[in-house]
Each structure stands twice: as structure tokens, then as C-alpha cells.
Amino acid sequence: MKEIETIDMLNQLNIDLQGDVGSPLGFIAGGLHVGLRRKKRDFGWIYSTTEASAAGVYTLNRFKAAPLIVTEETIYMNQSLQAIVVNSANANSCTGARGLQDAKDTQAWAAEQLNIEPYKIGVASTGVIGSFLPMEKIQYGTQHILNEKYNQSQFFNQSILTTDTTTKHLSVQVEIDGKTVTIGGTAKGSGMVHPNMATMLGFITTDANVDARTLDNCLKQATDQSFNMITVDGDTSTNDMVLCMANGQVDHQSLDENHPEWHKFIYAFNFVSQYLAKSIAKDGEGATKLVTAKVIGAYHDKEAKKIAKSIVSSNLVKTAIHGEDANFGRIVTAIGYASKHVEPSETNVSLCQLPVLEHGMHLPFDEQLLKARLTEDNIVIEVSVGDGDGEAAAYGCDLSYEYVRINASYRT
Amino acid sequence: MKEIETIDMLNQLNIDLQGDVGSPLGFIAGGLHVGLRRKKRDFGWIYSTTEASAAGVYTLNRFKAAPLIVTEETIYMNQSLQAIVVNSANANSCTGARGLQDAKDTQAWAAEQLNIEPYKIGVASTGVIGSFLPMEKIQYGTQHILNEKYNQSQFFNQSILTTDTTTKHLSVQVEIDGKTVTIGGTAKGSGMVHPNMATMLGFITTDANVDARTLDNCLKQATDQSFNMITVDGDTSTNDMVLCMANGQVDHQSLDENHPEWHKFIYAFNFVSQYLAKSIAKDGEGATKLVTAKVIGAYHDKEAKKIAKSIVSSNLVKTAIHGEDANFGRIVTAIGYASKHVEPSETNVSLCQLPVLEHGMHLPFDEQLLKARLTEDNIVIEVSVGDGDGEAAAYGCDLSYEYVRINASYRT
Numbered sequence: 001m002k003e004i005e006t007i008d009m010l011n012q013l014n015i016d017l018q019g020d021v022g023s024p025l026g027f028i029a030g031g032l033h034v035g036l037r038r039k040k041r042d043f044g045w046i047y048s049t050t051e052a053s054a055a056g057v058y059t060l061n062r063f064k065a066a067p068l069i070v071t072e073e074t075i076y077m078n079q080s081l082q083a084i085v086v087n088s089a090n091a092n093s094c095t096g097a098r099g100l101q102d103a104k105d106t107q108a109w110a111a112e113q114l115n116i117e118p119y120k121i122g123v124a125s126t127g128v129i130g131s132f133l134p135m136e137k138i139q140y141g142t143q144h145i146l147n148e149k150y151n152q153s154q155f156f157n158q159s160i161l162t163t164d165t166t167t168k169h170l171s172v173q174v175e176i177d178g179k180t181v182t183i184g185g186t187a188k189g190s191g192m193v194h195p196n197m198a199t200m201l202g203f204i205t206t207d208a209n210v211d212a213r214t215l216d217n218c219l220k221q222a223t224d225q226s227f228n229m230i231t232v233d234g235d236t237s238t239n240d241m242v243l244c245m246a247n248g249q250v251d252h253q254s255l256d257e258n259h260p261e262w263h264k265f266i267y268a269f270n271f272v273s274q275y276l277a278k279s280i281a282k283d284g285e286g287a288t289k290l291v292t293a294k295v296i297g298a299y300h301d302k303e304a305k306k307i308a309k310s311i312v313s314s315n316l317v318k319t320a321i322h323g324e325d326a327n328f329g330r331i332v333t334a335i336g337y338a339s340k341h342v343e344p345s346e347t348n349v350s351l352c353q354l355p356v357l358e359h360g361m362h363l364p365f366d367e368q369l370l371k372a373r374l375t376e377d378n379i380v381i382e383v384s385v386g387d388g389d390g391e392a393a394a395y396g397c398d399l400s401y402e403y404v405r406i407n408a409s410y411r412t
Numbered sequence: 413m414k415e416i417e418t419i420d421m422l423n424q425l426n427i428d429l430q431g432d433v434g435s436p437l438g439f440i441a442g443g444l445h446v447g448l449r450r451k452k453r454d455f456g457w458i459y460s461t462t463e464a465s466a467a468g469v470y471t472l473n474r475f476k477a478a479p480l481i482v483t484e485e486t487i488y489m490n491q492s493l494q495a496i497v498v499n500s501a502n503a504n505s506c507t508g509a510r511g512l513q514d515a516k517d518t519q520a521w522a523a524e525q526l527n528i529e530p531y532k533i534g535v536a537s538t539g540v541i542g543s544f545l546p547m548e549k550i551q552y553g554t555q556h557i558l559n560e561k562y563n564q565s566q567f568f569n570q571s572i573l574t575t576d577t578t579t580k581h582l583s584v585q586v587e588i589d590g591k592t593v594t595i596g597g598t599a600k601g602s603g604m605v606h607p608n609m610a611t612m613l614g615f616i617t618t619d620a621n622v623d624a625r626t627l628d629n630c631l632k633q634a635t636d637q638s639f640n641m642i643t644v645d646g647d648t649s650t651n652d653m654v655l656c657m658a659n660g661q662v663d664h665q666s667l668d669e670n671h672p673e674w675h676k677f678i679y680a681f682n683f684v685s686q687y688l689a690k691s692i693a694k695d696g697e698g699a700t701k702l703v704t705a706k707v708i709g710a711y712h713d714k715e716a717k718k719i720a721k722s723i724v725s726s727n728l729v730k731t732a733i734h735g736e737d738a739n740f741g742r743i744v745t746a747i748g749y750a751s752k753h754v755e756p757s758e759t760n761v762s763l764c765q766l767p768v769l770e771h772g773m774h775l776p777f778d779e780q781l782l783k784a785r786l787t788e789d790n791i792v793i794e795v796s797v798g799d800g801d802g803e804a805a806a807y808g809c810d811l812s813y814e815y816v817r818i819n820a821s822y823r824t
Contacts, residue, residue, distance in 0.1 A: 063748035063772065094744055094756075096773035129741025130774035162467075172738050237745055254791035315727070316819055325818025329541025332506055333649055338474035344475050360475065361508035401813045407728055408735025 009267045012174060015378055019044050019171025023184035024207035025249040030151035031159030034141040036089035036127070036134065043356040044159030046203060047114060052121070052245035054081035055216035057223045062157060066092045066099035067123040068241055070107065074119050079212035081245055084122040084203065085145070086160050087138060087397045088188075093129040093238040102133045103151055109142035114144055123199055126188065126239050128164055153186075160201055164404055166257040168279040174268040176254035176261050181208040185272040187242075189280035190228065196199025201228060202242035208250035214256045216270055219244045226273035229394045230281040232346045243272075252264035281395040282310075285400030290395065291321055293381045297346075298390030303339055310338030312396030322398035324374040326367060328356040331381055350382040380397035421679045424586060431583020433458050433566025435596035436454045436619035437614040443571030448546070450537070455553035456571030458615060459495035459526060464659035466493035466534070467628035468559035469635045471652040478504045478511035478652055479535040482519065486531050491624035493657055496534040496615065498572050499550060500600075505541040505650040514545045519555035527611055536613050538574055538600065540671035542643040565598075572600045572613055575818055577699070580691040586680040588673050589664035595622040597684040599654075601692035614639060614654035620677060621660035626668045629695040631656045636700060638685035641721065641806045642693040652686075670810050693724075693807040698814030702807065703733055705793045709758075710802030716750055717804040722750030723793055724808030731792055734810035740768040743793055754797055762794040 022029040031044030056075050058068055075081065087105060092099050103123050111118040125133070144150050157167035171184040187202040210218070219242065226244055248254075255265050282290040293311040298304035311317055315335040320327040326365035328351050335342055335349070342358030354365050379398075434441040443456030469485045470480055487493065497518060504511050515535050523530040537545070556562050569579035583596040598613040622630070632653065639654055660666075667677050696703040705723040710716035723729055726746040732739035740763050747754055747761070756772030764785035766777050791810075 061748035062754040063744050094774045179697040319816050319819030334474050336473035364505045401816050404731050404813050407731035
């Protein structure tokens with residue numbers, strides 16, 4: 001039943017993998033190179049031609065970077081934004097009062113260019129922690145926000161990357177009140193990505209008509225099933241956030257839980273979030289495979305989430321998958337330390353659709369067949385831990401030499 | 413004051429880094445190759461010429477290996493042991509009823525050789541999860557327990573290793589009631605080592621006169637400050653345990669908290685545990701450096717422990733240290749997600765004795781000097797998070813290409 005519903009919903013979406021935050025009506029995005037990185041674009045922006053409802057979800061790390069503090073406060077106070085500016089290469093984190101002032105100056109400069117109030121601007125940074133932003137470069141960036149030469153949304157998608165190897169973006173369309181509504185998303189990973197978000201930035205734009213409170217609920221529930229369910233290395237950064245803007249440029253009845261087509265909007269919104277989240281997991285530093293852990297039968301979803309995350313977070317599982325080794329004992333181990341409620345005798349595990357553990361006991365399996373399936377790019381681990389209704393999926397990647405190489409020399 | 417006391421206590425210990433579980437009076441240890449591994453010794457034993465008080469601490473993983481279940485029950489029922497037999501290469505885990513019977517058969521065969529009751533035998537296994545023990549090889553091993561040719565304690569130290577690169581052992585002596593008491597220890601790591609123990613086995617023997625209840629308390633508190641404070645990769649295995657035997661062959665007044673020299677015994681016992689734990693961390697799979705995180709000023713020890721463990725568990729910290737990169741932002745990040753109680757403005761961090769963060773704000777530091785210090789083998793991270801009395805130290809290692817190589821191909 002649940003699956004049929006899902007396929008039916010999926011058929012109603014018009015998915016464009018070339019789309020991004022610039023796809024919905026009235027949104028413009030761009031970016032350029034201002035000299036924070038050696039050659040690549042490192043400064044970007046999104047703006048809407050009209051004010052937009054805004055919502056954000058933010059890192060749970062106790063050390064919050066200056067731009068995150070400023071943006072969180074801005075959205076908390078006004079529930080709306082008209083633009084977001086982002087820089088990569090420098091996180092503006094652990095930078096004290098000067099860092100906060102730098103984030104506010106960035107707001108002010110961008111506002112001046114766009115001729116709007118500073119409190120209509122969100123700011124975000126990603127990169128190395130512990131140095132001040134070179135503000136002349138940031139200022140230079142803000143001066144080009146309206147320059148048509150740089151206003152291509154793919155430039156924005158590029159400008160926010162750090163160790164990512166690919167841009168991450170899409171847009172989907174769905175009919176609401178017979179009108180086409182577009183939701184666009186762009187994100188970056190790719191190290192330090194973990195449940196509750198970590199050096200990941202996500203931006204979602206839509207031309208739907210949604211008030212800020214509804215948008216906030218929508219973003220929170222989507223995040224719980226997407227950005228909070230991915231992990232690359234278990235670290236949660238100081239800068240992570242997902243920001244969402246809805247400018248209402250499509251003329252339909254305002255969307256909220258009482259709207260008859262609300263479920264379609266939510267489905268599309270979740271689709272965007274999950275696609276971006278999986279793209280981040282798949283492009284984890286050094287990753288060669290996307291690893292999905294699906295858990296069912298837990299006594300509630302929270303429990304299932306803990307187990308699913310534990311599996312995709314385990315370095316031993318990640319290295320075994322990198323080595324295409326059918327070492328299911330490591331999966332069992334990760335299940336066993338995830339939760340006190342796991343009952344070995346009620347636990348079954350399949351790896352790449354081959355059952356390897358039943359009622360806590362290993363099963364004979366076709367070693368050659370499993371070995372062959374482990375060479376694929378998408379590895380799925382399915383776990384059943386009882387007859388409860390709790391279920392969850394978590395997404396991660398393998399752990400490779402390349403991960404170590406990237407991270408042993410990131411800063412210097 | 414605390415430090416002077418520590419040095420004074422340390423001076424009273426006679427430390428022998430050649431010593432091991434065979435050093436205390438009345439303990440004999442040995443091992444041989446029975447064919448579980450290709451060439452290396454893979455079956456070992458410790459026995460005492462007289463019955464010994466026994467205590468154990470066990471994995472918190474919900475999947476417990478068969479030998480662990482059998483040993484835990486044995487010690488719980490009898491509080492004493494006279495021998496322990498151990499095999500490497502096969503964990504006898506996820507092996508159901510047959511695995512339990514195999515562990516019991518091992519007990520029975522060893523008991524027969526030693527002419528004692530089976531419930532005086534502890535059993536332990538370490539290695540790959542999910543296959544049955546080849547019992548004819550185990551039986552062959554038990555038949556050699558009394559064979560003098562194999563009764564060298566260094567053979568025991570070797571026989572329990574898996575991916576360890578070195579044996580881990582020591583003994584210390586301390587005077588109790590004017591008599592020399594010896595405590596010996598042998599352990600193995602080295603992947604899947606994490607707080608609350610993981611594919612690590614530890615064995616501590618002593619000729620001191622200590623009842624089982626006191627020994628149990630002694631082991632528990634020592635474990636909390638040693639084996640539970642190390643991490644290699646965050647995974648907690650199904651087989652981890654530390655077993656302790658005290659045969660009372662030195663004729664002194666029975667030791668408990670009321671004995672006037674109790675603190676000396678406890679100090680010596682902790683010393684053995686911490687030395688073994690640090691040896692495991694230093695020999696973590698692929699490790700090139702021992703990483704120590706010391707946290708002070710937390711509002712209680714538990715809080716300090718969480719923060720210290722978070723730092724040494726972070727893949728990003730571990731790879732930065734492997735790359736000898738002064739990326740202190742990753743340390744700050746790991747502190748920030750460790751606990752909700754961390755106050756950035758009260759947090760200071762030193763790396764290799766150079767202050768890098770003060771009141772949550774990065775400090776300028778001598779990059780060349782720090783770079784030079786990071787080339788050393790022992791990396792110390794000192795963190796102060798307030799003015800509370802809580803403190804803790806955790807031990808880990810760097811994350812190298814070698815870790816990935818070892819773990820991408822362990823099973824096959």
C-alpha cells in the first residue's frame with residue numbers, strides 16, 4: 001500500500017536533474033571567484049525578485065560559526081529573506097566578535113547592492129575553521145551580485161563547494177491548484193557530514209505560496225528524513241545549515257496542512273531534500289559507493305534511526321564495503337552497539353539482497369554472488385530487528401585511502 | 413598536590429616491561445599454533461596452580477559472542493577461575509546454540525587436561541564474526557596445555573593477537589604488608605577498539621590475596637579509566653572482555669578498601685590497566701601516533717570523558733594528526749558536538765602545548781613550531797571547558813591509509 005502510494009506520488013513529479021535553486025520563478029543565483037580559493041569560484045548568492053518566507057535548520061554543534069549565528073537570528077526575527085550570500089574556503093568560525101561583525105558587514109554590503117534591508121539577507125560560510133575572512137575579497141564579491149555575467153545558477157552551485165567533486169542540485173515541479181509550482185535545491189558536502197548536519201550547506205527555493213511557519217515545519221520534517229540521516233565521517237561541523245525560501249510567485253491558494261494538495265507539496269519537498277542528501281553521501285570525501293541502511297521492525301522510528309545511522313557510520317563497515325568484502329559481522333556489530341533494545345534472536349540482516357543473518361545467527365550464503373554484488377556502486381543493507389512499526393533509512397559511503405589523503409592535508 | 417602524590421606512588425612501583433600474565437607467583441601461560449591462522453600462534457592459555465578469585469568486564473554490544481556469554485556466566489556463578497583459554501582468528505560470534513556448545517566443549521576439554529571442573533575455566537575468542545570454530549583444532553590446542561614446550565608466557569602473548577603488530581604486556585610489583593605482590597597483564601587490540609571495549613581482550617593476573625567482590629570493584633574502576641577510554645575506530649565488538657585472576661599466593665593480609673595499603677594496590681592495578689590500554693591505542697590498526705586528549709574544568713568527570721572521547725574518536729582529527737596538520741578547528745568541532753553543556757566562551761584548547769583557542773576564539777600561533785611538534789609520536793591535546801572539577805583523559809591514534817588497507821581486506 002505504502003509503496004503503491006509512493007509510486008503514484010512519484011509519477012506526479014516532474015524531475016529535472018539540471019535544475020537548481022535558480023529554477024523556481026523569481027529566483028536568480030550566481031557566483032564568481034573572489035580569491036578565497038586558488039582558482040575555483042568561491043563566492044555565490046541567491047536572490048528573489050520579491051521577498052520570500054524563510055526557514056532554516058542549523059547545526060547542533062555548540063560552536064556555531066558567526067554567519068550561522070547571524071542568519072539564525074535574522075530568520076528568527078523576520079521569518080523572511082530576499083537573498084542569501086555564501087562563501088567557501090573559510091568558515092568564519094571561532095572568530096569571536098570580529099567574526100560576527102564580518103558576517104554583518106557581508107549582510108550590509110549585499111543589502112546595499114540589492115537596495116534592500118540587511119535583515120533580508122542570509123549569510124553562510126564553509127571551509128577552514130579558525131581564521132578571519134579576508135573582507136576586501138568578500139566586499140568585492142558582494143559588488144558583483146547584480147552583474148549579469150555572473151548570474152548563472154550553475155556558478156552558484158559551483159561556488160559553495162569545498163572538497164566536493166561534483167555540484168549537487170535538482171528541481172522538481174508539482175501541480176498545486178492546477179498551477180505548476182517549482183522547488184529547486186542546491187547543496188554541498190562532503191567531509192564532516194553526519195546526522196544533524198555537518199559542513200554541509202543546503203538551499204531550497206520555491207515559488208510556492210507558503211507562510212514561514214508552515215515552511216519551517218516542512219523543512220524540519222524533511223531534514224529529519226534526509227540531511228539528518230546521512231553520514232560521511234561522523235563529524236558535525238560548526239557551519240551546517242539548510243535554508244529555505246518561498247517567494248509565492250505562483251498564484252495558488254496558500255499552502256498549509258489544510259490545503260487539499262498539501263501532501264503533494266510535502267512529497268516533492270521531501271524528494272528534493274532526500275535527493276540532495278543522497279548526493280552528498282555519495283560524494284563523501286573519497287567515496288566510491290553509496291551505502292544505504294534500511295531498518296524495519298524497531299519499536300519506534302527513533303530506534304530504527306539509531307541503528308541505521310550506526311551501520312552507515314561504522315568505519316569497519318565502511319572499509320569492508322570499500323574492499324568489497326562480505327564481512328557482515330561488522331554490520332551485526334554496529335547493530336549491537338547502536339541500541340540497548342536490540343534482541344539478537346529477533347534480528348535478521350541482508351546484504352545486497354542476500355540474507356546473511358537470521359535470528360542472530362549467521363547463514364550460509366553464496367560467497368561469489370555476494371562478492372559480485374558488492375562491486376556495484378549502490379550497496380543496500382536491510383535489517384529487521386523485530387515486529388515493531390519503527391523504520392528508517394540512513395545513507396553513507398565507503399571509507400577509502402582517498403578519504404585519508406584528502407583529510408590528512410586539507411588545511412595546508 | 414595530586415601530581416606529587418602520583419610521582420610518589422609511581423616511585424613505589426617496580427615496573428617490568430618484559431613481564432606479563434605469567435609473572436605473578438603460581439601463574440603459567442603458554443600458546444601454540446593449531447591452524448586457525450596460517451602460521452602464527454592462535455591458541456593460548458593462562459592457568460594458576462591454585463584456584464583464583466576472578467572478575468570480568470564485558471562488551472556492552474547486544475550481540476555477545478558465545479565464549480563471552482559462557483565466561484560471564486561462569487564467573488557470575490563461581491567468582492573464581494583456575495584457567496583461561498583463548499583462541500584468535502575466529503570470534504565464535506553469531507553462531508547460535510552450536511557456538512555456545514563449542515565454547516562449553518572447549519571448557520570441558522581444558523578442564524579434563526588440567527583435571528579441574530569445567531566451571532573453573534574461562535574461554536575467550538577473537539577474530540572474524542560469523543563462522544563456527546573448527547573444533548578439532550581447538551581440541552588439539554587443549555591437549556597441549558600441560559606440554560612444557562609450549563608453556564612460555566610470551567607464546568600466550570603472541571597467540572591472542574589478530575591485526576596487532578606487537579604483543580602488549582607488562583608486570584608491576586608493589587609491597588603490601590612488606591611482601592612483594594606482582595600484577596601482570598597481557599592484552600590485544602587493535603581494530604574495533606572503542607570506549608566500552610571492542611575486539612580487545614585483556615588479562616590481568618596477580619598473586620595478591622583479594623576476594624572476588626573486591627577484585628570486581630577494582631577491575632571496574634580501573635576499566636573506566638583505561639580500557640573504556642581508548643578508541644581506534646569507534647566500533648564495539650561482540651567479544652571484548654577483560655578478565656582478572658587473583659590467586660593469593662603471596663601471604664599478606666587480605667586486600668580490600670580497609671587495608672592500609674589498599675591505595676598502593678589500586679594504583680598498581682590502574683597502572684597496569686592504563687599501560688595496556690595505551691599500548692592498544694598506540695598499536696591501533698595502521699596507527700603511527702598515540703593521541704591523548706585531556707579535558708579539565710567540566711562540571712563532572714562523565715562530561716569530561718564524553719568530550720575527551722569525542723576528540724580521539726573524530727576521523728577528521730585523526731586524519732589531520734596523521735597528516736601532521738595543525739587543523740585545530742576539527743578539535744573544536746569535536747568538542748562542540750560532544751556535549752550540550754560546552755560553552756564556547758569558556759573553552760580553551762592547546763595542541764602539543766601550544767594554545768590555539770582561547771575563550772572560543774582562535775589564537776595566533778607559531779605555525780612552524782606546531783608543525784614540528786606534530787611530527788612527534790605522542791600528540792597531546794589539552795582542553796579546558798570551564799572551572800568545574802570534572803576531568804578525564806582519552807587515548808586514540810591517527811587514521812592512516814594503512815587502516816583502510818587492513819580493514820578493506822581483513823576477512824578475505
